[in-house]
Amino acid sequence: xxxxxxxxxxxxxxxxxxxxxxxxxxDFQATTMFWYRQFPKQSLMLMATSNEGSKAxxxxxxxxxxxxxxxxxxxxxxxxxxxxxxxxxxxYICSARDLGLAGGPYEQYFGPGTRLTVT
Amino acid sequence: SQQGEEDPQALxxxxxENATMNCSYKTSIxxxxxxxxxSGRGLVxxxxxxxxxxxxxxxxxRVTLDTSxxxxxxxxxxxxxxxxxxxxxxxxxxxSASKIIFGSGTRLSIRP
Numbered sequence: 001x002x003x004x005x006x007x008x009x010x011x012x013x014x015x016x017x018x019x020x021x022x023x024x025x026x027d028f029q030a031t032t033m034f035w036y037r038q039f040p041k042q043s044l045m046l047m048a049t050s051n052e053g054s055k056a057x058x059x060x061x062x063x064x065x066x067x068x069x070x071x072x073x074x075x076x077x078x079x080x081x082x083x084x085x086x087x088x089x090x091x092y093i094c095s096a097r098d099l100g101l102a103g104g105p106y107e108q109y110f111g112p113g114t115r116l117t118v119t
Numbered sequence: 120s121q122q123g124e125e126d127p128q129a130l131x132x133x134x135x136e137n138a139t140m141n142c143s144y145k146t147s148i149x150x151x152x153x154x155x156x157x158s159g160r161g162l163v164x165x166x167x168x169x170x171x172x173x174x175x176x177x178x179x180x181r182v183t184l185d186t187s188x189x190x191x192x193x194x195x196x197x198x199x200x201x202x203x204x205x206x207x208x209x210x211x212x213x214x215s216a217s218k219i220i221f222g223s224g225t226r227l228s229i230r231p
Contacts (some may be wrong), residue, residue: 034218043207044162044221093161095219108152108211108219112161 001026004096006111013118020080021114023094029074030096034108035067038091042085050077084118091115123208123222131228138195140225142208143188149211151184152219153193155204162207165193193228203229 013019023033031052036044048058048069048098056069066088068080077096081088093113123144124175130170132138137212142150168184168191175182195213208222 036221041226043224046218046220049218091159110162112162115159 002026002096002098002109004094004109004111006092006094006114008113008114009112011117013116015085015118016083018080018082018086019116020078021092021094022117023077023079023096023111025075025096025098025109028098028109029095030098031074033071033077033094033096035069035077035079036093036095038093038113040091044093047079081116084116086118089116089118123210123220125206125208125222125225127225128223129195129226130230131230132198134198134200134231136198138143138198138202138227140206140227141192142191142193142222144191144208144209144210144212144222145189148186151182151191151211152209153180153182153191154207154209154221156207156224157204167195198227198228198229200231203227 005024005026009023011019021102033050035047037047038044046059047062048056050056050069052071052074058064064080066087071077075085091113095108123142125142130213148170150167150169152167154162155165156162166177166180168182179196184191205224205226207224209219211219
């Protein structure tokens with residue numbers, strides 16, 4: 001099956017610094033990738049939709065200047081948490097849609113997640 | 120934003136019993152999926168049911184979809200300790216530009 005990887009799997013950073021998380025589709029191309037955030041014992045909340053070669057679309061309430069998304073190729077999207085604060089500590093999960101499944105139902109493949117802890 | 124609500128929020132059953140989780144959603148969908156997530160881990164895709172399907176089976180899993188009621192259920196039969204996890208429904212809404220939105224989830228605990 002299709003594989004989506006994330007790097008790093010976990011990261012600890014100091015308050016005020018920035019951290020970049022990578023999301024790669026390993027064996028398929030994806031024009032669209034999605035970024036989710038999950039707080040402990042809660043569900044996944046969609047943060048933004050990332051389209052290759054264009055600006056990301058952010059969900060209501062998500063600060064685009066704080067969560068920078070770049071989707072430079074069909075296999076890579078990055079999420080940069082800028083000026084991180086302890087409240088940004090969370091589990092960040094990306095997903096990617098396989099271009100090959102023309103006509104749908106466009107199964108979406110999820111990465112293993114990145115646990116961010118801001119101290 | 121969340122598309123769906125799940126109930127119960129938490130469910131504890133004896134090993135060997137069946138577990139039923141329900142999901143309700145708000146808007147018309149293309150398909151609905153169920154995922155499992157072990158504590159602190161990534162998602163495992165369980166099953167996808169299309170909007171024109173009413174029931175689907177996969178091993179010990181049975182999913183139903185009622186588009187008129189905008190609801191779905193996930194039945195796990197003959198539960199095992201390894202089934203302990205959180206279960207989420209996720210919908211692919213027709214008007215949401217292919218976004219998948221997750222329900223609130225059900226935390227399932229299987230007692231040995």
